[in-house]
Amino acid sequence: MVAAVLAECGSTGAWSDGGIVRGYFPRPAARGTEREAFRAAWRRFTGDPCPYRVAVRTVADVDWHARWRRDVRAERVTPRLWVAPPAAPPPEEDLAAGGAVIWIEPGEGFGTGSHPTTRALLRWLDREARLGRVLDVGTGSGVLALAALARGARLALALDLDPRALANAAANRDLNRPAGLALVQGSLSAVAPAARFDCVLANLDMRTLPGLIDGLAAHCEEGGRVGVAGVLAAERWELVERAGAAGLALLDESADPDPSGEGTWWSGWFTPARRD
Numbered sequence: 408m409v410a411a412v413l414a415e416c417g418s419t420g421a422w423s424d425g426g427i428v429r430g431y432f433p434r435p436a437a438r439g440t441e442r443e444a445f446r447a448a449w450r451r452f453t454g455d456p457c458p459y460r461v462a463v464r465t466v467a468d469v470d471w472h473a474r475w476r477r478d479v480r481a482e483r484v485t486p487r488l489w490v491a492p493p494a495a496p497p498p499e500e501d502l503a504a505g506g507a508v509i510w511i512e513p514g515e516g517f518g519t520g521s522h523p524t525t526r527a528l529l530r531w532l533d534r535e536a537r538l539g540r541v542l543d544v545g546t547g548s549g550v551l552a553l554a555a556l557a558r559g560a561r562l563a564l565a566l567d568l569d570p571r572a573l574a575n576a577a578a579n580r581d582l583n584r585p586a587g588l589a590l591v592q593g594s595l596s597a598v599a600p601a602a603r604f605d606c607v608l609a610n611l612d613m614r615t616l617p618g619l620i621d622g623l624a625a626h627c628e629e630g631g632r633v634g635v636a637g638v639l640a641a642e643r644w645e646l647v648e649r650a651g652a653a654g655l656a657l658l659d660e661s662a663d664p665d666p667s668g669e670g671t672w673w674s675g676w677f678t679p680a681r682r683d
């Protein structure tokens with residue numbers, strides 16, 4: 408309720424933290440008026456006088472993007488696979504032992520190797536003996552396609568709807584210099600209907616996956632793999648059922664806690680069911 412009233416007063420974001428609700432406003436109004444504005448809005452909303460203590464503080468503007476870039480560090484995803492920003496390479500002794508590094512410049516594409524959804528798919532990619540041709544739907548930073556190529560895939564077609572993600576993926580292609588990476592703006596409809604891939608990857612969400620799952624399955628070679636992430640544990644059942652209806656059988660699955668401690672990500676590794 409407090410967050411709703413803050414929004415009514417023009418707050419751009421609110422969250423509750425240890426019994427205090429904080430709301431951010433873009434710029435300070437005339438000093439002292441915010442408190443009254445909040446109390447008046449509370450009364451309008453609820454019909455009651457505001458029972459809370461309201462404090463107003465001016466805080467320095469923070470470049471969140473710059474802060475995030477500074478904090479991105481090398482991630483060890485498997486014993487031999489790292490994802491790292493050029494500014495923070497993995498320890499040399501680990502690389503001397505034969506590790507591969509996917510270099511990712513922190514940018515507007517999702518996928519710096521720290522998120523459980525990306526990591527689940529990377530672990531499976533690292534385990535797969537025959538990657539061949541790979542389709543990456545929603546490539547973000549390009550991390551999955553780049554890792555697949557580093558692990559021996561011959562070709563990766565990486566799609567994203569967001570031109571900012573593609574710009575980041577292109578920068579990461581230049582950093583990693585793989586052979587065989589195609590970056591295309593678009594979604595599954597950009598893929599020739601008859602094209603088949605040995606491995607199809609989609610780290611998306613439950614708004615998009617149910618509508619795409621038939622297409623993901625259709626573009627997968629017999630005996631190939633379809634990896635899906637971006638699904639919450641509570642949504643697992645629905646996704647597995649949809650995938651089953653699309654002719655995909657579950658081979659392996661993974662449940663990984665969100666770093667915030669709230670919720671669990673579910674990821675699935677499928678193969679087209681045999682049609683005997």
Ligand code: SAH
Pocket residue numbers: 516517518519524525528544545546547548549550551566567568569572593594595610611615
């Ligand atoms: N593959 C990366 C990034 C996943 S984030 C990783 O695993 O870390 C999901 C990306 O999918 C975003 O960049 C978003 O722009 C893109 N996206 C969302 N819906 C899409 C769709 N229908 N088709 C293609 N890309 C999509």
